[in-house]
Amino acid sequence: MNALHALLIRQLRKFFPSGAPEGAAEFIEAVNSAYHQFDDDRRMLERSLDLSSQELIQANGELRAIFEALPDVFLRVDRDGHIVQMKAGAGVDIDTCLPPEDEFQRALRTARERQSLTAIEYETGVNGATRSCEARIVPLPQHDEIVVIIRDITDRKRAEEGLKHTVSMLESTFESTAEGILVIDAAGRISSWNQRFAQLWQLPQEVLDARDRERVISHAAEQLVDPEQFVARIRELYGGDPNVESLDTIRFKDGRVVERYTIPQMLDGVPVGRVSSFRDLTARHRAEERLRHDAIHDALTGLPNRTLFMDRLGQALLRSKRHLDHRFAVLFVDVDRFKVVNDSLGHLVGDDLLVAFAARIRQCVRPADTVARLGGDEFTILLETIERPEDANVAAERIQNLMSVPFGLGENEIFATVSIGIAVSAPHYQTAEEMLRDADIAMYRAKSNGRAGHEVFQPGMHSTAVALLQLENDLRRAVDRNEIVLHYQPIVHLADSEIVGFEALARWNHPQRGLIYPAEFIGLAEETGLIVPIGRWVLFEACARMAQWQRTFDRPELAMSVNLSGRQLAHRGFVADVARVLGETGLPPHTLCLEITETVLMENSQSAAESIVQLRDLGVKVHIDDFGTGYSSLSYLHRFAIDTLKIDRSFISHVTTGHENMEIIRTITALAGNLKVPVIAEGVETEVQRQQLLALGCQWAQGYLFSMPADEAAVQTMIGSGRFPGGAMRATRTELVREAAS
């Protein structure tokens, strides 16, 4: 219960000086309580007014301070659009910064209607210079007034324009470069990248959008040959010195090679991140690899070439020097008669054969072994680490077995054989060249042993080769020194043994070694090309002798047979040589017979055909030598218009014992008869053979039964006497003719 209110005490004293009336105590208390409440209420309102006034004064002061501190122009505009208050801004002239009147009033209306902030930008001229300004118009809530704040934004706009231009230029550059670019900020977050980067790393958009560096790294690492190294390098780059620049190469599993160049991103001299650019070097890298590869590989077969082979061989040699028990071998492989394929089927087929051949021999060696093509049809194999020398033989046999299957090249099915020379590592080898030379020598030995075989190099072969070299040198001089001499073997009429001609056979009268037979030096002469001058000399000599004999013995029907090698036949100007020789010696062309072997004919079919036509135009006869040993195709007899066939001696020597041989001879003579081509049997040694050949319809023959090849003097005796040396005088042809007629 409250004490009596002071006002109530005064009132009671004034109106009831003698004391309050009886029974009014409750009423007086209610009035007292109300007086007190009113006082309370008044005090509270007074305090509230006071407090909120203070708060508002403080807030007003703060706002005024902010207002004064603002550099902007400030205007208060009344409901009619009149400026009622203004404050100048720092460095901004009020009179020149106001918006154009129309635009200003329009904006004021808009702001008032919307009761929200409205901003306009405009340009205004100050002393001839254009300034950009911005006016922000804010209606005051519950007022009709509007506040306008004007700011000079010329510098900001200029800076923005400049920035926009720079950003646009950088963005275009960023996207137009062929390099993938990634920018990481100092905190290790992805701040930027270009599309090329995304392509290069095949990053899905959502991975990039997440800007999660760890996801990008793991996605990238998955594609690399060495992801651990890649991740470690990134940790190093982003965990270490931020100033580091670096260049390295990243290899992808798909074969791509990318160069990474990374530099710090600097801002005011301080690194604020890192820019990495990724350049795809795959094409350049592949080109370099290609060049490196091409330099040491054969373009046709893709096999290592001589350079690489010699390098590997040299290394193998070094290894064997360090480890004495380390053995290896070199195989020198040469395709037999490759030239035939090239000449008959063309170079393209020849190349195909080499490629197929290369693939086939690659199959029969171990991966560590090296198969190389030295050039032409020459291949070499380096067999690394062999247990025994015989292993090389096994490898050679494997290769030769593989050759039993024909090569199917387009329409052609080609059988090829190879000759293989083997050189096995040995302590005395100092250079790769020595070893290769020995394998080469062994290969020649294999070839001269009848091809399709292999030979291991023996020290003796070297001396043989050296001897061969000596022989070659000697042979070069032989022509000049008239060491080549001719022997002649008569060709006789089988029925009456009458001499119808001679075959000229070259002999080399070696000053130290005595008489050397053609088997020993014609091959060498062919290889070295000496066959051409030798052949030319033989032709001239034979023609000159025969012309002389025809005159001396008045036997104009006698003919001279001269052997031709393929090389001679292929030689440009050969036909002209023949014509010149005939002219110089005066030998009637029809008495010159040029003998060509089947093999030569087939191996040089194109050039041979042309030459044969020209020779026949000269009137010269063409004989096929050694018929039956080679292709035995009668079709070319017709094609080349051959004059005579010479049946090889191998058929004749067994004619009496082998029924088969007889059948062959019978067939040959029958066919030749049909073609009206006469037949000469070679190597007739016995009377029995003569009788049988006669019975088979063979017209002519040569052989020991009649005479061995004889020198010029013996021949003259033979012609003059009509007798063979050491043999009985045969019935003359005329006698036989007479006999037959009777």
Next chain:
Amino acid sequence: MRIESRRWTPGGGWDRVPGELPGAQLVLVFASTSACARAELFETMSAAWPLAEIVGCSTAGEIFDTQVSDDTLSVAAIEFRDTVVACSRVAIDAPAESFAAGTRLAQSLPREGLAHVLVFSEGLHVNGSELVKGLIESLPDGVTVTGGLSGDGHRFERTWVIWHGRPEEGTVVACGLYGSAIRVGYASLGGWDPFGPERLITRSAGNVLYELDGRSALELYKQYLGEHAADLPASGLLFPLSLRTAPDATPVVRTILGVNEEEQSMTFAGDMPANAYARLMKANFDRLIDGAAGAARVSQHALGGGDPELALLISCVGRKMVLQQRVEEEVEGVRDVVGPRTVLTGFYSYGEISPFTPSARCELHNQTMTITTLSER
């Protein structure tokens, strides 16, 4: 609709023996916390109206006709002619459960024919805004809610909700009125003026406010209250807050439910979202009283003419504190509008639930006089 209105006072007991309308279906009881403690009063009521749903709550002042008193019990027993009543209850232990409690309560009422819902809620440990949101979301469209949060005088210690004729703590009761005969009007008006600067809520959580403009809100209140600071939280009702959540949103009024000196926080009867603007409000005597009469007019108008049979007045404890001896003037103002025949009942609450106007969304209010008028066709 017939109504039996009774009053119990500590000095005089029951003004008349309860039970004139033994067939009443709904009995609304508004009792002081001291009266709530008297079990015999509730036994008497249960016996007097055996068929009725007896619901209500504790108060910060009971309204009986035009009288406002403390420590009494005011009862209105209603016998509807055509209207059906269904009541439901949920328990609530913490303010965070408020939304869920509202949802459950709404779902527990049958939907068919539901016309209106009266709600009486626990008054201190509840987020009234969330409770109302939960109710509105789960009730059929067009069904409105009116009611209030129970009170505890000026003490703010324990409140009670009456369910099945017995006071309970931690309870919310809903009373559904069904059928087409019932006509309901409602309105809510304040009479408080904001003053002083607008302040930004810089720190809050749910309905707990910590800072305004970066300063302790409790400190600000103490400054303004002066010697009355000692009477917090009740004296906080003298300065409710006007809350504006968006620039063009209608401000709502929030009153204090409690203070926490340790946390320097104040708990309000509804949400105090951060970044909303708040202004202190002060009472305007004349507008308080006019406001009550205005609410009565709006509410009556909503009935479409004719005097209502019952007016349920739920007014804020804050108004009672300000008006003090003159508090009855706002009830008399209502009487002047509704006419002499209408039965007036109600209570002073810790929060009022109603739309501001018939077309507005139902919300929790503070510091208002909320009137729900009922009659049957």
